Amino acid sequence: xxxxxxxxxxxxxxxxxxxxxxxxxxxxxxxxxxxxxxxxxxxxxxxxxxxxxxxxxxxxxxxxxxxxxxxxxxxxxxxxxxxxxxxxxxxxxxxxxxxxxxxxxxxxxxxxxxxxxxxxxxxxxxxxxxxxxxxxxxxxxxxxxxxxxxxxxxxxxxxxxxxxxxxxxxxxxxxxxxxxxxxxxxxxxxxxxxxxxxxxxxxxxxxxxxxxxxxxxxxxxxxxxxxxxxxxxxxxxxxxxxxxxxxxxxxx
Numbered sequence: 217x218x219x220x221x222x223x224x225x226x227x228x229x230x231x232x233x234x235x236x237x238x239x240x241x242x243x244x245x246x247x248x249x250x251x252x253x254x255x256x257x258x259x260x261x262x263x264x265x266x267x268x269x270x271x272x273x274x275x276x277x278x279x280x281x282x283x284x285x286x287x288x289x290x291x292x293x294x295x296x297x298x299x300x301x302x303x304x305x306x307x308x309x310x311x312x313x314x315x316x317x318x319x320x321x322x323x324x325x326x327x328x329x330x331x332x333x334x335x336x337x338x339x340x341x342x343x344x345x346x347x348x349x350x351x352x353x354x355x356x357x358x359x360x361x362x363x364x365x366x367x368x369x370x371x372x373x374x375x376x377x378x379x380x381x382x383x384x385x386x387x388x389x390x391x392x393x394x395x396x397x398x399x400x401x402x403x404x405x406x407x408x409x410x411x412x413x414x415x416x417x418x419x420x421x422x423x424x425x426x427x428x429x430x431x432x433x434x435x436x437x438x439x440x441x442x443x444x445x446x447x448x449x450x451x452x453x454x455x456x457x458x459x460x461x462x463x464x465x466x467x468x
Contacts, residue, residue: 222392225253278302287346311362311393341435358398364391404444417454
């Protein structure tokens with residue numbers, strides 16, 4: 217994690233966005249652009265053609281693909297890249313964000329307001345599920361980049377003030393909070409809170425990790441697939457899980 221390099225990338229974005237009318241015209245590209253220039257400041261390594269595909273970054277580390285959503289779009293690329301190169305999939309997470317509302321009619325932009333929602337690394341579970349079949353490949357790594365963002369949204373929804381169901385205009389990174397690098401299967405144990413009992417259900421995991429039940433179930437599916445947890449029985453209709461290391465110790 218290099219705070220100075222990240223801030224340099226953010227400053228470069230601001231220089232690129234001198235025109236205030238550019239808000240919204242870049243869509244998701246602002247976030248993508250900052251991450252690309254943060255992870256590899258040399259543009260010569262950006263947008264590199266490799267076979268029939270174009271990699272976001274290609275350098276001595278291999279291929280880096282910045283994916284803000286829809287990991288299923290990576291499947292064909294992974295089939296092509298992984299036999300030849302190390303591949304790091306970079307996924308940004310809004311650990312904190314401040315919302316700004318944009319009125320398309322008047323062009324007025326509201327003052328910043330801190331969103332009560334906080335992002336967590338567990339948000340990546342549904343995306344990892346989309347590439348579950350590739351996760352155990354030794355050349356595949358995942359980098360979670362937790363950020364503070366300013367999120368611009370259009371007042372084009374319904375309900376009071378047009379905020380419900382509104383569409384996002386842009387996301388501007390302002391601060392690097394944390395990086396989590398999943399390089400090996402055992403790194404996935406990072407998703408298991410210390411407060412979990414020795415044996416636990418998806419409901420226990422949901423409570424400990426402060427997730428929805430659906431997200432907890434998807435997460436345990438991934439963690440079981442990666443070997444971070446084992447199934448050690450049932451409690452009613454639910455599986456009982458244990459940390460792999462604890463289960464091995466108890467089994468000796």
